[in-house]
Amino acid sequence: MRMSKFYIPTLREMPSDAEIASHKLLLRAGMMRKLVSGVYSYLPMGYRVIRKVEQIVREEMDRAGAQELLMSAIQPKEIWEASGRWENFGPEMFRLKDRNSREFCLGPTHEEYFTDLIKDEVKSYKQLPLNLYQIQTKYRDEKRPRFGLMRCREFIMKDAYSFDVDEENMKTSYQIMWEAYDEVFTRLKLKYKVVQGDTGAMGGKISHEFMAMSEAGESLVAYCDNCNYAATDEKADVVYKVNNEIEEELNMERVHTPNVTTIESLVEFFGIDHGRFGKALVYNIGEPIVAIIPGDRELNETKLCNYLGIGEHDLELANEEIILDITGANKGFTGPVGIKKGVKVLVDSRIAKMKNLIVGGNETDYHLKNVNYGRDFTGEVVEDLLLVREGDICPKCGEQLKMERGIEVGNIFQLGTKYSSALDSNFLDENGKEKPFVMGCYGIGVSRSVAAVVEQYHDENGIIWPLVVAPYHVIITVVNTKDESQVNLGEKLYQELGVLGVEVIIDDRNERAGVKFKDRDLIGIPIRITVGKKAGESIVEYSVRGEEDKQEVEVDKLISLIEEEFTKEGLKL
Amino acid sequence: MRMSKFYIPTLREMPSDAEIASHKLLLRAGMMRKLVSGVYSYLPMGYRVIRKVEQIVREEMDRAGAQELLMSAIQPKEIWEASGRWENFGPEMFRLKDRNSREFCLGPTHEEYFTDLIKDEVKSYKQLPLNLYQIQTKYRDEKRPRFGLMRCREFIMKDAYSFDVDEENMKTSYQIMWEAYDEVFTRLKLKYKVVQGDTGAMGGKISHEFMAMSEAGESLVAYCDNCNYAATDEKADVVYKVNNEIEEELNMERVHTPNVTTIESLVEFFGIDHGRFGKALVYNIGEPIVAIIPGDRELNETKLCNYLGIGEHDLELANEEIILDITGANKGFTGPVGIKKGVKVLVDSRIAKMKNLIVGGNETDYHLKNVNYGRDFTGEVVEDLLLVREGDICPKCGEQLKMERGIEVGNIFQLGTKYSSALDSNFLDENGKEKPFVMGCYGIGVSRSVAAVVEQYHDENGIIWPLVVAPYHVIITVVNTKDESQVNLGEKLYQELGVLGVEVIIDDRNERAGVKFKDRDLIGIPIRITVGKKAGESIVEYSVRGEEDKQEVEVDKLISLIEEEFTKEGLKL
Structure with a gap:
């Protein structure tokens, strides 16, 4: 491709509303554009990267025995009502x-649809396991x-969906997908951790998230360096x-604490440790509820919602x-003793054990x-x-946990029969008995993942694409397009x-x-050939994006240098 | 791929609501499923075909110098209001x-969005021509x-969009796309005609449609065997x-015609030719209008809408x-003489020339x-x-036109500056003057195209896929999976x-x-190898879907037979 003809609208200025590197650089490198908040188009250079990532995902899914198809994005209300998620998704x-x-929705995910698809079509245990996937706009x-x-x-x-005869087989499917994900993220050169996740809106009990570790990530991961424990916050x-x-x-005592409404001021007032206080949080979930936790800790709203069986959008702090x-x-003066009758009080188990709060x-x-x-409340x-x-x-080995931020690039869920039962999606087992599919997603x-x-x-200065997903492997920069020997050598290469x-x-x-070098750094093509003044002697400059080294080489050495770089990245020329 | 593991839910019964062959067969062959009216999912076998067609389209677009990107399906109301199509699309x-x-829409097409995308980013005539395309869900x-x-x-x-400096260059871009389309549909083995089309909701003056000729088509094509004239009805x-x-x-006369309300009954009543009558049609387009045409012809509602500058959804017959x-x-007694004042009367030019209607x-x-x-109305x-x-x-050569049905698989439009002017999307020409892009889509x-x-x-019996888009090139049928020599030979091949x-x-x-042979015909894989009783002697049956010939061949002859078939279809093994 020729840059003179290619649509790569690079930007010199920093986009004003972009906070993190990937957002800034993908905009600046002319790889994507925003249409409205949260809606982007992928420009030609960026779309090449997207398609390479898709292809890696596709290859690993196929290798793992999953079968690609494509469902519609439009889905009718009815199948979402059957699972209870029409309301739940909020x-x-x-x-x-x-x-x-x-009424329809634009699929945020496709559990209901896949479950509905195979209903009445996959009839026998002999047709299982089955794993279907799609690469689709959500x-x-x-x-x-x-x-x-x-x-x-x-x-x-x-998104992929597995269908099995029982829990044990589902766990095998889950394991196969886990391994395929390891392959995908390894091929993408991502430094990642696999961590326990909350099952959230998907349902089921066990899930894992694949976290690309990065300060820019929105997820927080707690992990142990001693054992392999890792989980989202x-x-x-x-x-x-x-x-x-x-x-x-x-004996319980009433203490006058004028204007002492925060844990910090209570610590000062009473002169004792944070942990001796019971912190009360009042939420409104349609009705008011009170949660009591140790004064030195924060409440985990996900755990609270899971306990209550509600979505996070149904939880808000009470006014x-x-x-x-x-x-x-x-x-600032809420507590568990003598709260209005009928109001649900949730007590963290540690509060129930603590004395003299x-x-x-x-x-x-x-x-x-x-x-x-027990005695007072x-x-x-x-x-x-x-x-x-x-x-x-x-929680696994007793050592201290560390915390780090990550980007959730993948997740796997053991769904069980949540959707198949709800949608009446069954098969006949070996004994001719009807059973719901046991699913994973x-x-x-x-x-x-591109971000x-x-x-x-x-x-x-810009992006440093790993060779495997780079929009192009090699960029040739003709320094002076008015110098015929440079132009000719560039074209020849x-x-x-x-x-x-x-x-x-x-x-x-x-x-x-200068413009060309700046764009080259910004766009981040890994292998760079600079055709400059020594073009007449068939000498060019060779360098790799992100590495200090530059070398002047004769052009007939280029192939072996490029080959070397491919090999280093685990690719074949 | 093994059919024992592959998700191909073939159907023996004819789907009740399917009328045409592609609809029936794609359902029966387990290639797609309906979710709701007009919304389908592509099952694994069908999706392979879709992806092959996509790839052919992609290759020809790339070859023609168009650049692939991907825009969002979601589009904000504002850009559609700017072009006037928020209302117009109905x-x-x-x-x-x-x-x-x-407010948003789900893109039915993307003229506004592409025009908006390059606004302020493509600034100079030096960056033109530019042709951007995407393969996307609409x-x-x-x-x-x-x-x-x-x-x-x-x-x-x-969908592709070209941007040029002027009409002439736009016509060159148009011609390049035309040729690329010829390549695409030729590679897809479609028998097609390129016909003049109505520009309809897209705007612009000139457009052509690529029609795959078929009785099942929804479009009617008028064409001349003598010259190359062809156009949609x-x-x-x-x-x-x-x-x-x-x-x-x-002299005008008033004639009593009790209950004579149709052209047929008028012909009988007056005993003269259809063509001597003036047929009046009354429409409601918010206000009533009357159109008068020769009694022996039908009115073309598209031409009527174009003349009125309204969308077809705004036209209905008056009650x-x-x-x-x-x-x-x-x-039944409507005519042009003495119609209520203020009602618009449209007169086909031939009516204006006819005497004594x-x-x-x-x-x-x-x-x-x-x-x-003139005299009477x-x-x-x-x-x-x-x-x-x-x-x-x-209209071109004076010979007689023929009519045939076709499926509109492609269309090309010379848009001009309709969208660029509306969205204020300009570039600077050689003289530094601001001009709107001249566009094509x-x-x-x-x-x-798959249909x-x-x-x-x-x-x-089923589909007969051309090799180039077949989900698989070859199907091996092991007749008896309990016969070890058949299984072994099948696996080896x-x-x-x-x-x-x-x-x-x-x-x-x-x-x-029998089940396997029926499915094989239905699914329509082009090259078939049947491993049967003579497996022990390394002899199999070779046949091509849709051809009568079957031959018993030694397995070492297979490669050259397959190669032959590939060559015949213009492909390389």
């Missing part, structure tokens, strides 16, 4: 009506679309040691009016001291409502490399050398 | 709102989705000879109430005789409001052909031979 689902007022009306390709409202995803079990379990229960109504006090008094400017679960005890943090004890964010690659491979199957782009624009 | 456009009540909420992939509400399309100019132009104008209001008579009297049970344009004279029919005179129905191939290539890069599927199912 405002994140794009909804529309056709000319006959029939739609989610995100509350806060941001970070370019990281969180979009229209995006490209690979939403999922990670929190081990919290209660130190005063054996203390004697003292002061509700708090006043159920506590009789202003905000200090909690809000449900009376403005008052707290209660020496409060004890009760509630529904929930095993774990806490958000993990750096330094927590590893498996996603890879194709467009998001993840850029986050991990860039410098201050361009033709020769093309014939060898190298994907090569030539910068034949009538631009200053 | 109910055929799927519309939706996001969580912030912002959405049209068709009034009558039908015929399977022929008329869908969600479908796969290739919507577009074709009608040459209509007026025979009595030189007659003397007689009896409106007719009564503007004529004072019941339906018989027309409705605008009085129940009465007609008028010897009516003459006036109106807006429209050059041509007539629908072409078999036997009409070719070019579509190929990818999924519809067209099936319409042209099938028999009563399966492996050997796979290594050679032949796309091969083996029917290794434990099914009766």
Whole structure:
């Protein structure tokens, strides 16, 4: 391809609303453009990368025995009502009506549809296992679309669905997909961790997320360097040691605490440790609920929603009016003792074990001291409502956990029979008995993976594409397009490399050398050939994007240098 | 691929709502499934065909210098309002709102978006010509989705947009695309005609349609065997000879014609030729209008809409109430003389030339005789409001036109500056003057092309895929999977052909031979190897789908037979 003809609208200025590297660089390198918030188009250079990622995903899915198909994005309300997700998905689902007022959504995912597809068509256990996948545009009306390709409202995803006769076989399918994902992300050169995830809106019990580690990631991962434990902050079990379990229960006291409404000010006021307080959080989920957790910790809203069986969009912090109504006090003085009758109180299991707590008094400017679960208040005890943090004890080995940010590029779910039961999608087993399919589902964010690659491979000047997903392998820069020998040599190399199957782009624009070098760095083609003043002697400059080394070489050495680079990256020329 | 593992849910029964061969066979062969009216999923076998067609389109677009990218399907209302098509597209456009009540459509096409994309990014004439394309899912909420992939509400399309400095260069881009389309449809083995088309909702003046000729097509093509004239029935100019132009104008007479309301009954009543009558059609386009055409012809509603500058969805036949209001008579007695004041009367130019017409009297049970344009009535004279029919005179050479049905698989439009002017999308010309881009747009129905191939290539037993788009090149049928020598030979051939890069599927199912043969015919893989009783002697049966010949051959002759078939189809093994 010739840059003089190719549509690569690079930008010198920093796009104003872009915060992270991949967002900035993909815009600046002319690889994508925003249409509206969270909706992008992939320009020719960027789309080449997308298609390479798709192809890697496709090859690994095929190798794992999954079969590619393509479903519609439009899906009728009925199948989503059967699973209960028409309501559950909330405002994140794009909804529309056709000319006959029939209701549809734009698929945010396809569990219902796949389950419905094979219903009545796959009849026998003999046809299982079956794994079907598609690479398709998905739609989610995100509350806060941001970070370019990281969180979009229209995006490209690979989604696969496995169907098995029982749990054990489903676990085998799950394992096969896990391994295929390892292959995909390894081929994409991503540094990633596989971590336990929350199953969220998908349902099922077990899931794992593939996290490309990056400061720009929206996910937080808790992991242990000692054992292989790793989980998202939403999922990670929190081990919290209660130190005063054996203390004697003292008499409850009412303490005047004017304007002392935060844990910090309580610590100062009482002169004791954060952990001795019971923190009350009031939420509105249609009705008010109160959650009590240790004063030195944060509440994990995902765990709370899972316990309540609601979606996160149905959870909001209660306003002061509700708090006043159920506590009789202003905000900051809520506690579990004497809360309005009928209000559900959820108690983190550690609170239930702690002795002589200090909690809000449900009376403005008052707290209660020496409060004890069972004696002074009760509630529904929930095993774990806490958000993990750096330094927590590893639930697996007891060492300390570390925290790091990651980009969720893949996820795999053991769904079980949630969808097949709901949609009445069954097969006949060996004994002729009807059973629901046992399912798994498996996603890879194709467009998001491109963002993840850029986050991990860039410098201050631009992108540094790994060869395997680079839009082109080699860029030839003709320094001075008015110098005939440079033009001729550039053209000759361009033709020769093309014939060898190298994907090569030539910068034949009538631009200053500085512009060409800046664009070259920005766009990030890995292998660079600079045809300059020594063109007449058949000498060019060879360099690799992201490496310091530059070497002057005779042109007949180029092939072997390029070959070397391919080999280094595990590719064949 | 092994058929025992592959998801090909073939059907023995004829799907009840399928009328045409491609619809029936693609369903029966397990290549696609309907979700709701006009919305399909492509199953693994069918999706392989889709992807092959896509790849052919991609290769020819790339070869023609077009650059692939991918835009979003979601598009904001604003850019469609700028072009005036938000209203104009009518109910055929799927519309939706996001969580912030912002209005969007699902792109039925992308003229506005591409024009908007390059605005401010392509600044100079030096960057032109530019041709950008995508292969993408499109959405049209068709009034009558039908015929399977022929008329869908969600479908796969290739759309390209060219940008040039002036008309002349745009015509060059148009010509290049025309030639690329010829390549595409030739490679797809489609028997097609290129015909003049109506520009319809796209705008512009000149367009051509690529019609795959088939009885199942929804389009009617008028063509001349003598010259190369061909046009859709919507577009074709009608040459209509007026025979009595030189007659003397007689006195107008009022004739009592009780219950004589159709042209047929008028012909009988008056005992003269159809062509002496003036047929009046009353439409409601928000206001009533009357069109007068020769009594022996049909009105072309596309021509009428184009003249009026309205969309076809804004045109409907007037009800009896409106007719009564503007004529004072019941339906069947409408004519141009004495119609209610202010009602627009459109007169086909031939009517204006005809002498002594018989027309409705605008009085129940009465007609008028010897009516003459100019003397007895006036109106807006429209050059041509007539629908072409078999036997009409070719407007180019004067021979007789023939009519045939076709499937519109591609179309190309000379748009001019309709969109660039509306969206203020300009470049600077050689003299530094701002000018709007001169555009063309070019579509190929990818999924519809698959249907067209099936319409042209099938028999009563199933599909007969041309090798170039066949889901697999070769099918090996192991007749008896309990016969070890058959299984072994089948497997050996399966492996050997796979290594050679032949796309091969083996029917290794434990099914009766009859079932396998039926499925094989239905699915339509072109090259067939039957491994039967003579497997022990390394003899198999070789045949080609759709040909009578079967031959018993030694297995070592297979490669050269397959190679021969590839060569015959213009492919390389």
